[in-house]
Each structure stands twice: as structure tokens, then as C-alpha cells.
Amino acid sequence: MKVYYKTLRDLPREELFAPGHRMCAGCGAAIAMRWITKTIGPNAVIVNATGCVEVTTTPYPETAWMHPYIHVAFENSAAVASGVEAAIKTLKKKGRWDAGDSKVVVIAGDGGTYDIGLQSLSGMLERRHGVLYILYDNEAYMNTGIQRSGSTPKYAWTTTTPVGTALRGKVQWKKDIMGIVMAHRVPYAATASVAYILDMVNKIKTALDYTEEGPTFLHIFAPCVPGWRYPENKTVEIARLAVETGYFPLYEWDHGKLKLNPPSNNHLDKSKRKPLKEYLKLQGRFAHLTEQEIAEIEKELDAYWEYLGKLTQL
Amino acid sequence: MSLPKASELPIGAVIPEPGSTRRNKTAGWRTLKPVIHDDRCVRCQLCWLYCPEGTIVEIKGVFKVNGRTYDTKYEINYDYCKGCGICANECPTKAIEMVPEAP
Numbered sequence: 001m002k003v004y005y006k007t008l009r010d011l012p013r014e015e016l017f018a019p020g021h022r023m024c025a026g027c028g029a030a031i032a033m034r035w036i037t038k039t040i041g042p043n044a045v046i047v048n049a050t051g052c053v054e055v056t057t058t059p060y061p062e063t064a065w066m067h068p069y070i071h072v073a074f075e076n077s078a079a080v081a082s083g084v085e086a087a088i089k090t091l092k093k094k095g096r097w098d099a100g101d102s103k104v105v106v107i108a109g110d111g112g113t114y115d116i117g118l119q120s121l122s123g124m125l126e127r128r129h130g131v132l133y134i135l136y137d138n139e140a141y142m143n144t145g146i147q148r149s150g151s152t153p154k155y156a157w158t159t160t161t162p163v164g165t166a167l168r169g170k171v172q173w174k175k176d177i178m179g180i181v182m183a184h185r186v187p188y189a190a191t192a193s194v195a196y197i198l199d200m201v202n203k204i205k206t207a208l209d210y211t212e213e214g215p216t217f218l219h220i221f222a223p224c225v226p227g228w229r230y231p232e233n234k235t236v237e238i239a240r241l242a243v244e245t246g247y248f249p250l251y252e253w254d255h256g257k258l259k260l261n262p263p264s265n266n267h268l269d270k271s272k273r274k275p276l277k278e279y280l281k282l283q284g285r286f287a288h289l290t291e292q293e294i295a296e297i298e299k300e301l302d303a304y305w306e307y308l309g310k311l312t313q314l
Numbered sequence: 315m316s317l318p319k320a321s322e323l324p325i326g327a328v329i330p331e332p333g334s335t336r337r338n339k340t341a342g343w344r345t346l347k348p349v350i351h352d353d354r355c356v357r358c359q360l361c362w363l364y365c366p367e368g369t370i371v372e373i374k375g376v377f378k379v380n381g382r383t384y385d386t387k388y389e390i391n392y393d394y395c396k397g398c399g400i401c402a403n404e405c406p407t408k409a410i411e412m413v414p415e416a417p
Contacts, residue, residue, distance in 0.1 A: 008359045018333030019367045019394035020340055026398030030366035058329065066332040197363050225398075233399030233412075236364050 021064035026232030028222035049077035051109030078124035114150035190252035195240035229284025344397030354409035361401035
């Protein structure tokens with residue numbers, strides 16, 4: 001990651017994401033959207049998959065976006081972005097593009113990336129289109145009423161994985177989307193969190209620069225107030241705890257090298273991580289967990305960190 | 315309000331006016347209202363950084379508070395604040411207080 005912004009004073013001041021949108025009070029994705037639009041600057045085309053952000057920011061005939069913006073369907077945001085990027089490239093070659101160096105940015109939720117849009121994402125990555133794909137991960141289909149997705153963690157309560165005597169929340173583990181993206185050998189892929197804005201904006205800028213070479217990918221962790229069942233003022237606190245407990249490590253994949261970013265770079269040593277319970281106990285979706293189930297999640301997390309440790313030695 | 319004729323409408327669901335959700339003031343969503351106590355504010359910018367709506371406004375100028383001079387001041391745009399309270403939760407000096415809205 002290249003450092004473009006050293007302190008908070010260097011951050012862009014101009015707001016490019018209009019208020020008045022219908023995202024919930026305390027929405028983690030709203031913080032992410034505000035900083036994505038600020039960082040990419042005005043010269044960009046935004047392609048949005050269906051999801052919370054699309055539904056809440058563009059209630060016809062109003063829009064919160066101030067960029068050229070296109071929404072088509074749930075499953076084809078990456079395919080649409082491929083077309084936009086190819087069109088810009090061709091128009092540039094013919095000398096008919098006078099907007100300069102315009103970027104193409106996809107914004108999609110976890111449903112539109114992990115499940116429904118996976119094939120178009122894979123196609124875009126394979127064809128090496130110079131597009132920045134941003135995934136904001138709130139770990140379920142939130143705007144349709146909290147249904148489980150491929151991103152929902154094990155034992156989390158959702159409306160389709162209710163908690164009772166037969167079922168203890170979701171049965172399966174969370175899908176490793178970063179592993180899937182890294183397997184496409186993209187130039188740059190990274191994870192970021194809304195609690196670490198400086199880290200996030202530097203990663204967005206770096207990823208935008210690398211779109212000259214090919215596709216780049218960002219996985220942004222965005223807590224959801226109604227779906228995760230916590231008070232709306234705790235959004236940033238929960239996002240920070242997710243990183244500090246090692247549940248959501250911050251790392252980047254830069255041309256085949258994996259590097260952990262602060263504060264996750266210290267977390268390979270388990271004693272430096274906060275106990276996972278601190279992260280889980282704040283959320284109502286994990287309120288039913290027993291000590292045994294927490295121990296099981298912790299064991300899986302330790303195995304994940306071991307895997308990450310091996311990747312950093314590549 | 316006069317509606318355009320069908321022939322005057324652009325084809326498809328095109329929204330020609332950027333940032334038009336500004337017409338929808340979300341102040342009515344609030345039950346608690348954040349109030350910044352300027353004497354306790356140390357200008358760390360965290361409220362401005364984490365506000366999901368971008369309602370914390372940075373004002374440039376010379377501000378003398380308790381014998382210290384600052385070049386910025388933070389104010390809240392109450393037209394759009396949804397009252398989530400992230401700013402008050404993140405404020406390191408507890409300079410932001412959440413007070414109930416007047417009925």
C-alpha cells in the first residue's frame with residue numbers, strides 16, 4: 001500500500017455523497033460509501049449491484065450519488081463494469097473520450113459478491129478489466145429482511161437460520177472470498193474496516209492506481225445495526241473490535257505478496273489479540289452462543305490465522 | 315407540482331439531478347440529538363471522520379476557547395443528522411452529549 005494520506009488533516013474535504021439517503025441511522029456501509037466517494041474523486045463511473053446501498057440511495061426520482069452511476073441487476077455488476085471499462089478504452093483509442101483518466105468502480109454487497117454475482121466477478125477478474133471492485137460486507141441480505149448469505153458467519157442468527165432447539169443459527173462457515181479473488185492472481189486485493197479510515201482510504205487510492213494493470217478488489221467490513229442487533233452508536237466500536245480480536249484481519253495482497261497491516265500485523269501471536277468474546281457479546285445475533293460454541297469459533301479462527309501466517313511467508 | 319408529459323420523460327429510470335436526496339431531510343428520524351460542547355472539544359476530527367451522513371461541518375476561522383486558539387470548529391447540520399450517536403460514542407473527551415429531542 002502506498003501512503004497518500006498520512007494524517008486526518010490530509011483527507012479530502014469535499015463531500016461527494018449527498019445526505020438525505022434512507023440508510024439506517026448508524027449504518028456502517030454509509031461510512032464506507034462516504035469515504036469511497038471522497039477518495040475516488042469526481043472523475044469516476046460507479047456501477048452498483050442491487051443491495052442495501054442501491055435500494056437506500058436511489059429511491060426514484062432521487063439519488064444520493066453525485067458521480068455518473070449505473071445500476072442494472074443483482075448478478076451482473078462486474079459484467080456491466082467490464083463493458084463500461086471496455087467502452088472507455090475504445091473511445092480513448094478513437095480519440096473521442098475527453099474526460100481524461102476516468103476510473104470504473106463497482107460497489108456491491110456481500111449477497112451480490114459472495115453468492116449471486118460471483119460468476120460475473122470471476123469473469124471480470126479473469127478478463128483483466130481495469131476495474132476497482134469494492135465489496136461492503138454486512139454478512140447477510142439485510143434490506144430484504146436479514147436472510148443468510150455465503151458471508152454470514154457460523155452460529156449467527158438470521159431470519160432464515162433461526163435459533164431454537166433444532167438449529168443454533170447458521171450451520172456453515174463463512175466463505176473466504178479473499179482467497180477466491182487472490183486465486184485469480186489479481187494485481188491488488190485488500191481488506192479494510194470502517195473503523196480504520198486512514199488505512200481504508202490509502203487502500204482505495206492504491207487499488208485505483210493499480211487498475212492500470214488489471215482488476216483490483218477491496219473487502220470492506222461494514223457492521224449493520226438492524227441485522228446484527230446492536231445499539232446504533234456502536235457501529236465503529238464493533239468494527240474496531242472485529243479487527244482487534246482477529247475476527248477480521250486487515251491485510252493486502254500486492255502482486256503475489258501478502259502483507260498484514262497494522263494493527264493486525266501483531267496478531268499472528270494469539271496473546272496480542274483481544275478475546276473473541278468481547279466482539280461477540282456486543283451483538284444480539286450471537287446472544288445465544290454457549291461457551292462451547294464460542295470455543296469452536298475461536299478454534300476455527302486460530303486455524304485461519306495459521307493459514308494467514310503461512311501465506312505471509314510466500 | 316406540474317408533471318412532465320410522457321413524451322418529455324427520458325427513456326429508462328434516469329435520474330438527471332445528482333445528489334437530489336438532499337430534498338429529503340432526515341431530521342425527523344432522531345430521538346436523541348448530539349450537542350457539541352466546544353469548550354471540551356480538542357479538534358481530533360473523529361466525529362467528522364465517522365459520521366455516516368457527513369453532517370459534521372468543519373468551519374474554518376480563528377476560534378479562542380479556554381485560552382487556546384484553534385483554526386477549525388465543528389458544528390452539526392441538524393437537517394440531516396439521524397441521531398445515531400456514533401460521534402458521541404467515539405469522542406475521546408466526551409465533548410458530544412446526546413440530549414432528547416424536544417417533543
